[in-house]
Amino acid sequence: MWNSHFAAFFCVLLVFLFLPLFNGGLAMAVGTPDGSEKWGYVEVRPKAHMFWWYYRSPYRTQDPNNPWPIILWLQGGPGASGVGTGNFEEVGPLDSFLKPRNSTWLREADLLFVDNPVGTGYSFVEEEKLLVKTDEEAATDLTTLLIEIFNRNETLQKSPLYIVAESYGGKYAVTLGLSAIKAIEDRRLKLLFGGIALGDSWISPEDFVASWGPLLKDVSRLDENGLFESNSLVEKIKQQIANGKFKDATETWSDLEEVIGANSNSVDFYNFLLDSGMDPVSMTAAELVRATPRKRYSRYLDSLKTSPGENGDLDLLMNGVIRKKLGIIPNGVEWGGQSGLVFDYLEGDFMRPRIKEVDELLNKGVNLTIYNGQLDVICSTKGTEAWVEKLKWEGLKTFLSIDRTPLYCGDGRMTKGFTKSYKNLHFYWILGAGHFVPVDQPCVTLDMIHRFTRSGVYKVEDDMKKQKLKVTN
Structure with a gap:
């Protein structure tokens, strides 16, 4: 299949499309002749170029009563690549x-x-x-x-769009959700909006950092001394957030990671059953803490591979064979070349909570679906439960009071997780999974x-009627 895609690529070069953007910029799109893949750039602002890659499912069905969905995947970091990771x-x-997955x-x-x-990535x-400084700018x-x-594709307009976010991508997802709904209501965006899933998402940094010490103490990765030292920094972070000093809180967050690394013998922040140094690429604990989120992502995911090396290296893949396949990446643009700057520019928003947007x-x-891996540290289940309990949503009390249902998968009867739902809020506890839930528990x-x-699909018109009623009353 991969070779056939490459053979078709030279034909694809003949079907470049240059489309005018509403803001006067250019959009560039290209794809395979059979329409199974499309990719391109959108100049979202003058001189700011965002890369996207769309796959049409070979399992897609044509059912007018149940339209086939589209998932928009948003990676975290900030600075980690959805197109890559x-x-x-x-x-x-x-x-x-x-290899096929x-x-x-x-x-x-x-x-x-x-x-x-x-x-980020090829963008x-x-x-x-021109790099963004806030989650709202990203949205x-x-x-x-x-x-x-x-807006230019009537076929896509018939498919509901569901946003799935991982890690810091959760903050992008909730701000984008509100922005997209506003654009749909204003008739600027032709889109069926399905819903949002937040996977191990950095919605409330304060609640997550407060969970690290107690969690790692409970699983024997920290002792009382390590817990005391980390909790002291957590109190400092809480005060900085309360005072609106988010850049300072980001600096203290980095200090906290170093303290936990030193006291836990370098626990892996994505899976507390592992050490950071277990990946194939040799790095000291201090180097891992200072590494960009994109590199930390790749280090952890590389550690899960059975055959590490050149053939599985994401940087080599994206800057080599994938770059050649895509054929439109400008000279001088390296995949991930600006990713470290993305984190730097967002440091003033990194520790800002987005609970209000979830409400x-x-x-x-x-x-809204929330799912969390049992073994994650950086966006721990303990921290996620803490921010969910802060919601002001009218259904929260009932949601918290109902029992969970166990989850199984395949032929076995081993418990894989738990779930519970009330109205439009759904929560999944995924057992045996770290930060990267789809990798650890795919079934x-x-x-x-x-x-x-x-x-179901979000009914924009119903919401607009409610707003009109509020104004009338």
Whole structure:
């Protein structure tokens, strides 16, 4: 299949499309002749270019009563690449060895990967000052990209879009959700909005850092001395957040990671059963703490491979054979070349919570799924439960009071997780999984995604009527 794609690529060069953007920029799109893949750039602002890659599912069905869904995958970091990590390491059709992935999410939906924000992955800015500084700015750019992709394609407009986010991508997802809904209501975006899934998402940094010490103490990775030292820094972070000093809180967060690394003999922040130094690429604990999120992602995911080396190296893959396949990456643009800057520019928003945005989405009636890996540290289940309990949503008390249902997968009866739902809020506890849930527990995750993408579509007009009633009354 891969070779046939390459053979078709030279034909693809003949079908470049240059489309005018609403803001006067250019959009560039290209794809395979059979329409199974499309990719391109959107100039979301002058000199700010965002890369996207769309896969049409070979399992796609034509059912007017149950339209086939599209999943927009948003990676975290900030600065980690959805086109690279999410695609080749987690849920796309091929793995980083270019072998078919049996657990690809194409079994349940079409997939749209985006290198977001600009500066991430293949996305780039021509001037550094154009990098985003807030989650809202990232959401505005993503909304512009969705307008360009969906408004010109009536086929895509018939498929509901579901946003799935991982890690820091959760903050992008909730701000994008509100931005996209506003654009749909204003008739600027032609899109069926399905819902949002937050996977191990950095929604409330304060609650997560407060969970690290107690969690690691409970699983014997910290002792009382390590817990005391880490909790002292947590109190400092809480005060900095309360005072609106988010950049200072980001610096203290980095200090806290170093303290925990030193006291736990370098526990892996993505899976507390592992050490950071267990990956094939030799790095000291201090180097791992200082590494960019994109590099830390790849180090951890590399550690899960059975044959580490050149054939599975994501950097080599994306800057080599994939770059050649795509054929439109400008000279001088290296995959991940600006990713470190993305984190630097967002450091003032990194520790800002987005619980309020989750409340707004729930109150609008948007289907919201939250899932968390049992073994994650950086976005621990303990921290996620803490911020969920802070929601002001009217259904929260009932949600918290109901019992969980066990999850199984395949022929076995071994418990794979738990779930519970009330109205439009759904929570999944995934056992045996770290930060990268689709990698660690692909079977139960696919089942979850099936339920999520068949959970209904957000009724924009109904919400608009409610707003009109409020104004009238």
